[in-house]
Amino acid sequence: MSKTIKVGDLRRNSAEMIEDVQAGAEYVITNHGHEVARVVPTAADTRWTHNRDRVDEVLERVADPELAAFFEEGRRSEVRTDR
Incomplete structure (x- = not known):
């Protein structure tokens, strides 16, 4: 299940999002209501x-x-995972 995050919220909450992704969450990043990117765990x-x-x-x-x-x-x- 993907979570959605706006670009502005991403700027304020990037550390939280990265922690969620490390725990297996997937995010859809939106800008003015349009999907612009997906962030998924490397293994996924x-x-x-x-x-x-x-x-x-x-x-x-x-x-x-x-x-x-x-x-x-x-x-x-x-495929690097150390970034």
Whole structure:
């Protein structure tokens, strides 16, 4: 279940929102009544992890080592949890 927070409220309550997200909550951020972003716990965002085995397999087969390193760097930056 998502909670909704206005941009102005986010500015005043960002620490509280982050604590909620760390505990598993999801937020929809709105600006003038329009959804502009979603904040979800990293573990809940499977865009980059649902096919990790396939991504690793493709990276191993890429002929250009510099290209493989480029993709690996991008993948790591998307799944970091220490931010």
